[in-house]
Amino acid sequence: MIVYGTGYSPYVRKVLVSLAEKGIAYEHRPVMFHAPDADFQAASPFGKIPAIEDDGFHLADSSAILWYLERKHPSPALVPADPQALGRAIWFDEFGDTELFGKLIVPFVERVLKPNMMKQATNEEAVTKALEKDLPPLFDYLEGEIAGPYLVGEAFSIADISVATSFYNFHLAEARIDAGRWPKLAAYIDATLGRPSFRAALEAKKG
Ligand SMILES: N[C@@H](CCC(=O)N[C@@H](CS)C(=O)NCC(=O)O)C(=O)O
Incomplete structure (x- = not known):
């Protein structure tokens, strides 16, 4: 493949x-x-x-x-069989791909992509808006959903993959989850990005 x-x-x-x-x-x-x-x-x-x-x-x-x-x-x-778990896994995949990606990627675009690859100036106002206005409601939501090592049921799934993936770009932009305000989310993202599969993917060639 x-x-x-x-x-x-x-x-x-x-x-x-x-x-x-x-x-x-x-x-x-x-x-x-x-x-x-x-x-x-x-x-x-x-x-x-x-x-x-x-x-x-x-x-x-x-x-x-x-x-x-x-x-x-x-x-x-990586896709649960139980109907409700399946529905939730598809929901988190969609949530990660749309709501979360769209907001988490802003610091990466502004601080990494624009100055280094697009030869454009960083718009720190856009970063501040993402960090202070747009992302906190999404982080609040996830903090309320995390009740164990995995988002859905008892196993790692597409839900975890899709929710965690954009946080790596967020970290590359020197942005961090405030662990005092969102302790479960911060620990969950650290653990998920620390899985061997994620660690291998984070090492993947960039270009
Ligand atoms: N829904 C698609 C989105 C893919 C996507 O938008 N990828 C970006 C790069 S991160 C891209 O190719 N952008 C170019 C474009 O939108 O034309 C997926 O899940 O694969």
């Missing part, structure tokens, strides 16, 4: 963590989105990352790829 997409991308990381959890071998090609690479373009119809090629089969979108991997390599399960 070939995985396309830079290791900086939280969405690419979801795929790399899932592959590591399931022990599936792969080749990583750390392209940027919209890269002028014919093989990548064949795998990703709109040039977004991640995308995969698996024995001639092409697929884009992190959630679609995670579900594909789940059906092809069911063990260990």
Whole structure:
């Protein structure tokens, strides 16, 4: 299997963590989105990352790829079977991909991407707004949802992968969860990013 997409991308990381959890071998090609690479373009119809090629089969979108991997390599399960647990896991996958990603990525875009890769000035006001206004309600929500090592049921799942993945970019931007205000969230994110699968994905090639 070939995985396309830079290791900086939280969405690419979801795929790399899932592959590591399931022990599936792969080749990583750390392209940027919209890269002028014919093989990548064949795998990703709109040039977004991640995308995969698996024995001639092409697929884009992190959630679609995670579900594909789940059906092809069911063990260990990353998608719960119980109906309510399944619903919650899909909810957290969506929440991580949309609400959380959109706000957590702001410090990374402003402090890392813009000055280093886009040759643009950092907008610290945007960072302050994310840290002080937009993120606290999401952190409050997660603090109330965390009741154990995993977000859903008794096992690590796509819920944990999708919620934790963008926090790595948040940390790269020197932003931190205030452990005094959100102790469960801070401990949960540290433990999740510390899993061997996440640690391997965090080392993935960036470009
Ligand atoms: N829903 C998609 C989102 C993928 C996505 O937006 N990736 C970003 C990079 S982190 C990208 O390719 N952006 C380029 C674009 O939106 O055109 C997924 O889960 O894979």
